[in-house]
Structure formats: C-alpha cells, structure tokens
Amino acid sequence: MKFIHTSDWHLGRSLCNRPLLEDQAHVLHQVAAYAQQHAVDALVIAGDVYDRAVPPAAAVRLLNDFLNRMHGLQIPVVIIPGNHDSADRLGFAATPLERSGVHIIADYQQMLHPVLVSTDIGPVYFHGIPYSDPEPVRVWSQEPIASYEQAHQSLLQHIRQAMPEQGVHVLVSHCFLAGSQESESERPLAVGGADQVPAALFDGFAYVALGHLHGPQAFRQGRIRYSGSPLKYSFSEEKHNKGVALVQIDPGGTATTTMLPLSPLHDVRSIEGTLEQLLHAGQTDAQRDDYLLARLTDTHAILDPLGKLRAVYPNLLQLEKPRLYQDDTQPVLSAARLRRDEFSLFSDFYEQASGQSMTTAQHAAMKDVIEHVLKKEA
Incomplete structure (x- = not known):
C-alpha cells in the first residue's frame, strides 16, 4: 500500500509580511497531482494545517478546495491538529466528514479509534495523536504528567491498549523528536529542551509520520520521519529541499520512503x-x-x-x-x-x-x- 505524508502547511502564513496563499495553492496542486499519479491509498497531514488558531477565510477555502479534490479521487485524508491549529476549530464536523473520507483526529476520544484503510496488504490502521501540551493530557488521563515525554508516553499507552492485534499500524504525531534539527520558522513548544520526545516511544509502528519541524529528516532507518513543510517559511530554510514523503508498506509491514520534490512559485x-x-x-x-x-x-x-x-x-x-x-x-x-x-x-x-x-x-x-x-x- 502507498500513502503520502505531508505536514506544516501553515495555510494563511506570510513571509516578511508578504502573503503566501498563492504560493501555497501552487504547491498543494502538486501534492494533489502526486496523490493521483501514484494512486495512493491515503494522504496524511501531520499537523499545522493552518498558521494560526483563527485562520483567514481564504486559507479555509484553500483547504476546502484540496479536500474536495481528494474526495473526487476517493483518497482518504487523515489530519491531526498541530500547535498552530485550534483543535476544536479544525475538528469541526469531524464525525459527519468521516463519511466523505476526511478523518480529523482532534481529541483524545477520536484518538482511540484509528482510521482503517483497506488495502492490498490487508487492513492498515492510522493512529493520530492531536498535538497536546502536558496539562490537558494530565487532566484527561488523571495521571501525574509534567513533561511532553510523559504526555506522549501516556497517550501512546492508551493507543496501544485499544490497538487491533492484526494489521499494519501507522502513527501520526506533531512533536519535537529528540535529536532533530529545527529552523527559525517553528514556534518553540517549550523552553530548555523540555519539549523533546525520545524516538524509543514510537517502537512497534510500521511508520511514524511526524509534523512540527520544517526540514525533512528521518530516524530509525527511515521508519520515523518528518516530511517537512511544503514551502520555505524563513530564510533559515533556504537550503531545505521541500517535498512530500511517498510511503510504501510491503506485506511484511516494512516501510520504504521516497521524497517527491515540490517546485515553489517563488524560491x-x-x-x-x-x-x-x-x-x-x-x-x-x-x-x-x-x-x-x-x-x-x-x-x-x-x-x-x-x-x-x-x-x-x-x-x-x-x-x-x-x-x-x-x-x-x-x-x-x-x-x-x-x-x-x-x-x-x-x-x-x-x-x-x-x-x-x-x-x-x-x-x-x-x-x-x-x-x-x-x-x-x-
């Protein structure tokens, strides 16, 4: 089976007060074209769909146009909120949207019900962790959680307890993986390295689709990966090669990834x-x-x-x-x-x-x- 992993669209963002909506529409057209060209079974957006909690109307229309195109191609879309998104706003009407193939995992109850995609290799389950600070996880889980690592560990424990025994399992998360390289355009999640999450927490998943960091980078033989943002959102990113990740999982559950390049309207x-x-x-x-x-x-x-x-x-x-x-x-x-x-x-x-x-x-x-x-x- 094949799916596209992308993240950090930041729809509605500006660069030095220059609106980027036209540039974003240009690359999203290429993302949709890749999905059609490679006949993917799903498309994953790992957070920061919008640049702010209350996005401009034009940014909402751009996302709507993209999802309409995916619906026309009958390609399921799995979305989680990032730290720039409002989970409540992004997750509006999530339940009825599921019938159209748009799966928005915006709260902890939805997190416990993975998105099932039937493929040639059997059932593939997409588990999404909506971006969370430690505090809301502590309130929801009623556990003594004080760090991002503990929050992720708790949420993953709940996911594993509800995880079907059969099938291939893919995790989608928006976090700062320990050892990753950041750029100037990402909003820090915490100070002093308190936001870092160790890669060992993600053992047991065929592939982990991460969002938050804008530079594409991979860990654990490519099994854990940041796709990076589709556009350069600061001059610190000028050396980045932007694209989306085409992930292919074989019948044995091994994931291989090919980065598909995106050509910007303006470099x-x-x-x-x-x-x-x-x-x-x-x-x-x-x-x-x-x-x-x-x-x-x-x-x-x-x-x-x-x-x-x-x-x-x-x-x-x-x-x-x-x-x-x-x-x-x-x-x-x-x-x-x-x-x-x-x-x-x-x-x-x-x-x-x-x-x-x-x-x-x-x-x-x-x-x-x-x-x-x-x-x-x-």
Whole structure:
C-alpha cells in the first residue's frame, strides 16, 4: 500500500509580511497531482494545517478546495491538529466528514479509534495523536504528567491498549523528536529542551509520520520521519529541499520512503555582495522574482539601497548590511570609531544626495555640529 505524508502547511502564513496563499495553492496542486499519479491509498497531514488558531477565510477555502479534490479521487485524508491549529476549530464536523473520507483526529476520544484503510496488504490502521501540551493530557488521563515525554508516553499507552492485534499500524504525531534539527520558522513548544520526545516511544509502528519541524529528516532507518513543510517559511530554510514523503508498506509491514520534490512559485534564498555587484547580477538573474534576503558587503552608507535593489529584484523582502560599521581588522567598535563613523556616514549621505563632496567650510561646520551634539549627550 502507498500513502503520502505531508505536514506544516501553515495555510494563511506570510513571509516578511508578504502573503503566501498563492504560493501555497501552487504547491498543494502538486501534492494533489502526486496523490493521483501514484494512486495512493491515503494522504496524511501531520499537523499545522493552518498558521494560526483563527485562520483567514481564504486559507479555509484553500483547504476546502484540496479536500474536495481528494474526495473526487476517493483518497482518504487523515489530519491531526498541530500547535498552530485550534483543535476544536479544525475538528469541526469531524464525525459527519468521516463519511466523505476526511478523518480529523482532534481529541483524545477520536484518538482511540484509528482510521482503517483497506488495502492490498490487508487492513492498515492510522493512529493520530492531536498535538497536546502536558496539562490537558494530565487532566484527561488523571495521571501525574509534567513533561511532553510523559504526555506522549501516556497517550501512546492508551493507543496501544485499544490497538487491533492484526494489521499494519501507522502513527501520526506533531512533536519535537529528540535529536532533530529545527529552523527559525517553528514556534518553540517549550523552553530548555523540555519539549523533546525520545524516538524509543514510537517502537512497534510500521511508520511514524511526524509534523512540527520544517526540514525533512528521518530516524530509525527511515521508519520515523518528518516530511517537512511544503514551502520555505524563513530564510533559515533556504537550503531545505521541500517535498512530500511517498510511503510504501510491503506485506511484511516494512516501510520504504521516497521524497517527491515540490517546485515553489517563488524560491526563498539570500544573495550577497556590494550594491553594484547585486544590481549587475540582477540584470541576468533568471530567478530575480524569488523571495530574497540581500546582504550588502559595502562598508559605507548608501542612499536608499532597498529601493535601488527592488527596481531589479521586485520581491526583495529583507536587507542586511552587516559590514556597515566594521572592517576586517576591528569588528568591535570603540567610542572613537563611532564618532568618526558619524561624520563619515553624513559625508556619504551628502555626496549621494547632492552629487558632490562637501567643501572645506562645510566639512569643518559639520564636525563642529557633531562634536557639540556628542558633548551635550555626554
């Protein structure tokens, strides 16, 4: 049997205040096409379907369109809420939706009833753990639970007690697996590593479909896997290879995985160089419409660098000038260096604004003004 594992869609998200809904629709179309092309038996979304608890209407419509397409293809969809989702809102009408092939495991009672998919290798059961902090698990289980590890251990114990003896078992969870690599765009579940869950808790499942971390990564010979997000949601993810996991389980219950790549409408990447170098490179850059972070290596002040770069790179979202106040020999600035820089900054600004250098008299007058201001502040 075959199924697609995906997660962390974050529908409704923005990147540096740039809405990404069109980009998300672009990759979800590819996910649906993969499901049809490979004739999968199911599709799993391992949490963070939306980017926030109350998603914008356009994000809800996008999910609705995707689920309608899966319904037309008669492909069951298994969904759990992530830490960005509201479990109650995502799980609205979950029971009647089951008859349409949409299985939303949004609470602990639903968790105890796995989704059964009949396949050529026999029954395959999808067990979903809705994202949970330790506190609600402690209240529900009436057990002394204080950590994410204990919460997961308790929920898995309840799942195993209700697990059918026959068939293949797949687990879907949204958590931070110990030893995983995170990126800047994930919201921390807890501080100080208290949110980590050990991989040993997941023994006994043919495959564990994880969500929460945006970089694809695998553990335990690929049996436990993060599919990663379908899009790059921060510049820290620019080296990620985004895609979905096509999981195939043989009659013996062994899972093998193939990552299917997704092509974004706009890539997310960084460029670096002097303003002159970047402007020149942009003239022939076939991907200049990508979402970009520019790092300028110029060591002097520049008038309106953002406007100049956006004339060439229309989707430049972020600008950094890490070398503006330092050189290779003196990375840490002294007070004397800062005083000199104040004058040089104004000199650069004056020259770019007027097209000429200051006269000797202007030079002396500006120095007097800066010294007067510094003495007054002191």
